[in-house]
Amino acid sequence: MTSKDLDALMNCCDNYILIDVGANIINKKFARDVDSVIQRAKDAGVQKIIVPGSSVKSSKEALRLAKFHSGTVYATAGIHPFEAKSWDESQLSALEDILKDTECVGVGECGLDYTKDFSPPEIQKMVFEKQISLACQIKKPVILREKGAYKDVIDLLTKYKDSLPTLVLHSFVGTFEEANSYLQLDNVYIAVSGYLCKDNSFNGIQKLIETGTLPLNRLLIETDSPFLYPNARSSKLTEPVKNAFTQRSIRFLERYCTFQRNEPCSLPVIVEMIAGLLNKPAEEVALATTLNALKVFGLS
Template sequence: MFKNRLLLFRQISDQLKNMTKGSKPLPDISSIKLNHKLVDIGCNLGHPSFKHDLEEVLQRANQAGVEKIMITGPNVSGSKEICELSRSKPGLFYFTAGVHPHEAKEFDNNTLSEISKLLKEPHCVASGECGLDYNRMFSTKDEQLICFEEQLKLACEFKKPLFLHEREAHEDMVRLLTKYQEQLPPAVIHCFTGTAEEAKQYISMGLYIGLTGFLAKDKSDNGVQHALKNRIIPLNRLMIETDAPYMFCNIGNKKLKQIKEKMSEEAKALHKYSSFERNEPCAMAAIVEVIAHFMGESVEKVAEETSRNSKLVFGLE
């Protein structure tokens, strides 16, 4: 996995160099400053691709109207690293502490002890990223189920909101959440990629839904686009995130042509600094406009209500 990450980092570095050397120079965004006050609830700023230009990335995020960023913890060592990173910018950075289902095979009793320490940090606002991923299966089902249930118990003990990962594991996710429903703290299904019916069930359980740029490539008849258009995901249960450097919002998708034409020039200009190779928090400006279009709401209302949800659930000041 380390080799894969190193290769990805090199590819991203090459892409960033090409962005400045290519035939299509990036737009001048120096005069842009949106006032959305957005909260990016899921951003992997601990990723190696952000190490060389983090300040520039944060400047663009600020121009896109991003007011707060939650940095997600993938495992014990990664959670420790972002704990330190989050201390560097109080009021802007917060972090989550947990073990991603991909890393479940490494889970042991010492893991619980280390995560417990991190959950006590004042700028740790959620337990996770934890959950189940039956799509890629980097850890077995049994390993994932044990790892997830132990973290559920921990979140209930610490009364920390849950930052949940679920991919093609809806039934087991519902079963385990229901088992602890009486003690369960507030929770969000981060980077939701499921069906409208699955979203409806999660919402009926009191959960929030986190949406990323995935919604731009949703090709299903009953996925996130359908759920937004038909208000199956209501504004009072919605949060927004980039999952950067992943989940690029491809506004160049032919099916989004009408949305792109109506999108603000500021959001489009900022969005050019994100790509399939490396998504950035500044993509929040485009994501909020795409969501507003599907819901038939103003961008201002979507920005305000989703940010309010995030601040309320995670106690962001």
Template sequence: MQLIDIGANLTHDSFDHDRDAVLQRAREAGVTRMVITGASREHSPKALELAQAHPGFLYATAGVHPHHAVEYTAECDAEMRALLAHPEVVAVGECGLDYFRDFAPRPAQRKAFERQLQNAADTGKPLFLHQRDAHDDFVAIMREFEGRIGPAVVHCFTAGKRELFECLDRDWHIGITGWLCDERRGQHLRELVPNIPANRLMVETDAPYLLPRTLKPLPKDRRNEPAFLPHIVEALARDRGEEVAVTADATTATAAAFFRLP
């Protein structure tokens, strides 16, 4: 398999002691390209630095996650725009809304989201989106930018049938993670993934989070990493009733086209 992990938080400090080894294991597992998630003022520049250190293998996003929405000042906006000018930065985000934890006030989340959607409109770069327990507000804000923004992927999709179909009806892409491998929370997702068109489906680990619970043996530190992406693809193929190679090839082609990777 030649796979693209569209969402890996490799700037996370849990990778500081062995990041090069993590990248090597990913290569050996068939992960040929990765998009490193930029989700804050601190980590978006680090994502770009990683991408620049590994040309052709790593790419980056630049954005501010809704958990950090209060940091989205005018100065922060200027920093994000400067990052987005780099060719290694292939998407705006991670941005969106998260009403599940409410780590930032909802008005601040909505304002930060709108400003980043404007960045996408101005740069023409695709969107790497986060939504949890905020679907209706999320759709309403996205609707305000219809016709001005390019492609969008709802990363780490975990919601239900109504939300999935509304996303698909708007031509958004869907990112699937190891949530699919969680027998406690992922059963509904297993039933939904056959409905996602192949040209709208991508895969990601969201490392170091969301370690697939069906992975055997589980790593002692319970840290997820990109080398486990084939396990997610195998689970996805099973639930879609496809050969693994079919799912692998389709998700890779979709990701390469979406992020305009060479």
């Protein structure tokens, strides 16, 4: 089969309608072909892509990309915990300016990450609280990163619980019990990524989905491109999950994505992983997560 024939096959079938709520397509790995990456995502059924900021600079870059691909790409603006060490007060007003734009739909990626020593925990907490306070004022959703910092994040969210906007827990990798605590907050959604195929803890995201503890109306999907390649051949995936994969989704994954550079066009594989765990049609998962994303981010 020629490359032209393969392209025709990929585009002759009905697509899912999907929204990738976290794709880092301003990463330097996409510098040469971001327009093609966005087009491939559309071909795979990904109608909208939310690009998170991790610093003032990258937040501006995300917004510029959103302006160029208006209606398809949207930005968020925030200071990643790894960038907290460089904080100064001028950054808060800079973030406010970016967040005034209608194509900037959320605050973040912000939060706490104690797994790597890029920024001291106390500095991380200070910068995170400033962004939570800002989000409470402007009423835009928060893209929340938490790794190894569950108690401190819960403590801070509890402090602001009466005024918190919607929270999106980015690429959750914590335990079943931790997720349960987050879900006790009515305005929390959990974004599921290709980490699904790495989780063999028997107490993490797979269990959360299989048991229905994470209901479809609180679930979002993301690729976290260029990271977290959803390895459809992983030995950690069960037979029901592997049987849920379609040839079309696998072709997009294996033709355009690698462990070194994942793309938003891999999102259908994540939908099918979730469908396999739930024993539900992938179309049902796609519809639910898309409606959730439209609601959370105020998209049309």
